[in-house]
Amino acid sequence: MTVPPIVSSEWYRARASDEGVVVVDVRYYADGRSGEEAYEQGHLPGAVWVSMDDDLSSPRDPAGARHPLPTPEHLAAALGRRGIPSDATVIAYDDVSGSVAARLVWLLRVIGQPAALLDGGLGAWQGELETGRVERAAVTREPVPWPAERFVTPADVGAASAFDVLLDARAHDRYTGEAESALDPRRGHIPGAASAPWATNLDADGFFLDASQLREHYAERGVETGSRVVAYCGSGVTACTDLLALERAGVEGARLYPGSWSEWGSRADWPIEVGEPRA
Template sequence: MTSPPVIDTHELRRALAAARRPVRLLDVRWRLDLPEGRPAYLAGHLPGAVYVDLERELARPGHPEEGRHPLPTLADLERSARSWGVDAGDLVVAYDDNDAVAAARAWWLLRRRGVDVRVLDGGLRAWIASGGLLEGGDVRPEPGNVVLADGDPGIASIEDAAGAPQQGALIDARAPQHYRGLAPTADPAAGHIPGAINVPALVHMQADGRLRPAAEVQRTLTDAGVDASAGIVLTCSSGIASAHSALALAAAGIDARVFPGGWSRWSRTPGRPIAVGPTPWGDVFAR
């Protein structure tokens, strides 16, 4: 099923009022400095929204060499979606309070699995600014009956990431200081995959938390030297920011695959070279 990747507050209100089909709202509040978003959810969320735990439901525990935030299994993701009350045919709308970074992970995982899923453009901030009300407490829906298709959401392997600079483009969605290898890291080494072009995920966002128009996203890629018609692979630290970039590109009509393990996997894989500095190839070190 192909559907627009984002929905604005006016469209969401119309969908909620029309009642032609159920709308399931997912509150995916999460950020690196505050991974547990449930307290904020309990304090106030869109009416009827269900809390989604990114760390436990949109990822799974894994071995260190898999990187942080390994993808959930299809069975576990389906079990979670049913616990959110998702039925077959529902419109699913995910949102957060952090520029859609976490909500995009939910969208990316569900988008090619038979679910009509969108991200609320502007998230919680846009809803409040438009006069939308919030409710407190927890929402525990009746289990849903959705069956997720065994479809590829757009995964790139580590070999795909390694070959992307020669075969198309590899975009690193991290902040420049992490890309250049200048920031402290919990990973075994700092730097980026050789040949990766740095286009931070948040350059695709406007100040109000909404995505930039398609023409601006396309121009950003062009200015960075990326051919939008080539095969694009996205990478980041662990597959969260890169899913956000996939959302921005999809809204601009550009398809891209995500390397879920990102730098947290690449840097733990023996024999993978590391580049440091501001340019794609930079200073490359063999390991």
């Protein structure tokens, strides 16, 4: 099955009864609310829950990123415990237009597992929700190494020759440094980055723009079809929304800086910029 990065509810409904399709709820709240409790109060029928902190991130290093990239072994074990086999087609959603669930989808796609984001997320679901938990039998997954060509290190980010366009997926006022954040010690953005907030991939109703609109959107930020693109955000989560949107737009091979601003901004000696980009 060829699976696009973003699918509609109708696309999913037509395949929901396929035993090879697993729907996954990836709700997460940075304000301390429990995504797991929200899942238990109502989720798509048959959906299993996956934890951003415990499953899609390795244990945090206080001196590093908030959501460290999980090791291949960590991800394989976590998804195996949730009963998600490596040959399943995964359809993931959240309740914030995909900005959280995108992390799972993008990580699976880069290791070759078919996965897609449910466009519009929970709010787009036309039908009854299921309460409680769905428990799938645990499975064994073999770890798949992360493809080095899809990720960048701080050294890569600091080298202008490593990419053509660097995108910041955070809200624009965090990019400029106008917004205060209790999460980060410094405000601003990585020098040379273009502002590409994850929410600008969406229309007024919270659905992704179509491919032609996304191509135009990213062209305004200097991205062409063959551009070498790197995306980052606060902690390597919402940047995956930009990466899936770029794929939808036909821009292949875009890369993630996993540490993102939570790593870069925590290093007092690493350069930053504030305000709008220089002309």
